[in-house]
Structures are given as structure tokens and as C-alpha cells.
Amino acid sequence: MRLSQSFLPVLKESPAGAEVASHKLMLQAGLIRQTSSGIYAWLPLGNRVLRKIEQIVREEQDRVGQEILMPTIQPADLWKESGRYDAYGPEMLRINDRHGREMLYGPTNEDMVTALFRDDVKSYRELPRMLYHIQWKFRDEVRPRFGVMRGREFLMKDAYSFDLDEAGAKISYYRQLLAYLRTFRRMGIRAVPMQADSGPIGGKLSHEFVVLAPSGESEVFYDGKIEEVDLEREGLSYDDAEALEALFREATGVYARTDETHEERYWDAVPAERQRTGRGIEVGHIFYFGIRYSEAMGLKVSGPDGTMLVPHMGSYGIGVSRLVGAIIEASHDDNGIVWPEAVAPYKVGIVTMRADDADTVAAAERIYAALGEAGVEALYDDRDERGGVKLGGMDLMGLPWQVVIGPRGLKDGVVEVKNRKSGEREQLTIEDAIAKLSA
């Protein structure tokens, strides 16, 4: 993409009203704009990141489940069936349609997915199943803050498992645990599974996935031993129940809790040199809650012996839009965002130091075209701006690689390739630069 043709409003000054780094940087680098308290429009740059994260989540979820898409607007009756309509409180946005029917903007989808499943699944032969969708949710938070990390409207992946019994449900839980570990790893961040409260959804088994960042919302305590465990298990098959259970024991067997569930007596048992504390941002949450919804909503299937069975369920959420902020919290510096390559809006930023120099422009065009042919996503700053402005903008936007082209280098036949994260610069010929960035 050419910057001269982009809608990419970068602010020179840090906007008022933003407290945490990710919020400031997202506004400043032109990723989002607020439209109401806790509600944001995603501009091109932010939207690209959001889509990349969404796609990674989708690919990993497709290995354990099937994607569906449920509506944002739900009928209140569904929630009355599960008994949650009154329980949920003012966080739920309730609306009436023109006929006065009670509707709501879904804060989550357990009720709806249970009804959908109940209406069509009648036999034990059709279990287990895992369904997920990636959809916008709305929770009318009393006090939205921290930009997209605590918005009212947010994009979330939520998956739902249906199993014949508790043993099966646990396998589903383990599968999601592994899927989550792999998902976050692919995004270039470390998310530690921590024992959690099951909260208002209610449940028996529950873990939060927490990204460590100084500005995190909750305090976390964990045993450093978890850093040594290879949690993603490259070769591990989702069909290997025993190995999954072993992974679960290993991943959750060490002490790792947020301040909500922290208990000194267990903490004290962790060797002092391995005690790690810090702050964390919750980016995912997995629950096993048994028959809470299936029972309330009349979901049952015929068992092998003709008796009716009530399926055990679990739900598994990932805050997709929140992750955009969380990743920035975990990866930025004084100059701006530092995107992990997997979620960067573009891999390469191309900068011409002198837009009035024909050789410089020709070299930039050549590199831009070559990267395009190689399928490398590049943002080409072809504006007639001073070099410093462009370099500052590139650092702010945080693209993993920058190619800086100017007469000074071209005189010696080279361009500069800079790594945003390490700051390392290399002088390469145009061809070498193209080859390096296309790799």
C-alpha cells in the first residue's frame, strides 16, 4: 500500500484521555478512533491487525472445532430459558424492537448455542462436538477504559463444547488448552494459563490466559518453572487423550494465579527463587461448567441404551480485539509499537528519504514492486515529506522491517534495512534487501 493513498491519520501529539501505552499508541498511530465511551472504529491499520489476530485464532480453532456465526442481537426469551435474563444485570444491553419484543445485544452466546444444538442434535452418536464463532459482543461496562482492552463493544472468539459426560468434557477442555497455547505462541506473545474463578458463567474447571505486561489489570503470581515447560508440544495430536491430559497436568500443575485466586499458603510452597510476580492482562478464558445450560434448556440426547443423557458443556473465549491492545502492552518502546511479525499490519515499511530524487524513487518503486510480487506486505511511504517525519511515523507504526532509501546510500549502491525490534541496521544492495525481506 502506498501511504500517499492511505487513510492513515497519524497524530503528532499524544492524544488526551488515553492513559495506558497501548491506548495512546493505537490512537496516535491511527489504528482506532473512539466513537462513544468504550466503542471504537477500526481504521485501516488497526483493522489489518485485528484481522490477522482473528485469522490465527480461526486457524487454530479449526483444528479442534467448526466455525459458525451467531447473531449479535438475541431474543430475551433464550436468556429467560437459561435463567440468566434477570441474573445478568445492567451489563447487558437490553433493547426492544418495533413490536416491543425484548431483545438484547449478546454479551456471550451459551444460551443461544445450547438452543441451536438442542433443536437438532438428538443422539449420543452426534457427540462430541465443538462449535465456535468470532463475533462482536457488547457488555455495558460501568466504566470502560484502557482503549480496546476494556471496551464495551469487543470482538471475541467463543467456542462451546458438547460432550456425553464429564470425562469427555475434560478432553475437550484439554484440547482447547492446547489450542490456546498454540494460538498465543503464534502471535508472538507468552500467555500463561492461570487458575481462575469461574465467575458468573458458573463452572467447575476454569483457567485464564494472561499476558504479562506492566500495565496489566491484575496482579499475577506464578512459579517460574512454567517458563521452562514446552507448552505448545509441536507434534502432539488433538486425538491423543492421554498426552493431552499429561499436558494439562504439566501446564496447570505449577502455581500460577491472579490476585483473585492467589493464596499465600500455596505461594509460600513455591521456592523463593522461582517466585515470579507481575501484572497481567487476561486475553483468554476457558471453562468447563457441566450441565448448567444443557439442563436448564432441555438439551438431552438418547444414549446407547436408550436412556436420555444431558451433555456436559464448556465454553472457551479469546478476546480478539483486546489482544490488539494486549500485544502492544507487551511489545512497544519509547518510539512506538513493536509488532510481532505474525500480527503486524504490514511486514515492511519502505521509506524514501528524498522524494524529489529520481534514483531514490526508482529504487523504492522497484523494491515495492518486487516485494508485492513476492507476496510480502509492504507499506510504502511515498509522500513528499521530510525523511525524519517518515522515519518517526514508521517507528510509531511498528512494522517489523524498514527499508530506508536515499541518495546517500544509493551512491554506494545500497539501501538500509532496519529491524524495528532490535534496531539493527544493515546496508544491502537492492537485490539483497529484496531477497532478505522476501525470505
Place this chain on the structure above:
RNA sequence: CGGGGAGUGGCGCAGCCUGGUAGCGCAUCUGCUUUGGGAGCAGAGGGUCGCAGGUUCGAAUCCUGUCUCCCCGACCA
């Protein structure tokens, strides 16, 4: 929901206390000079001061109401 604060050109702010018809920086536009880490000079455009009432000869400024946004806390994917 309790406590606090703010709404003034696109962005960031001053002016308000002590009413007299709106200003600064950045951005934008034009011209010239510049050009390897956020250029300089000259000129120009752009605001019914959140909204509604009220007081007054006169309101951005004082009073009342209202809406919105932000911060601390409680709450939360």
C-alpha cells in the same frame, strides 16, 4: 454506582476568578528557500466557546438545568 475533573478551529491547550464580542502551538492551504531523524520565512483559511434556559445594555466568562467525555474506586472477555 460512589468520588473527582473536563467540554473553546482537525489535534493539544490558554482565556473564565475580576462579563466588553476569542487567542497560542501543531496541523491545513499558497509562495519561496530547504531536505538522511518530526525544517525556515512570508501570507491565508478555519471556531454561533457541548446544548437549553436565565441574569445583564452586553455572556466563552456569572446562575440553573441537561448531555457527553475523562480520571480514582467498586465491577469486568
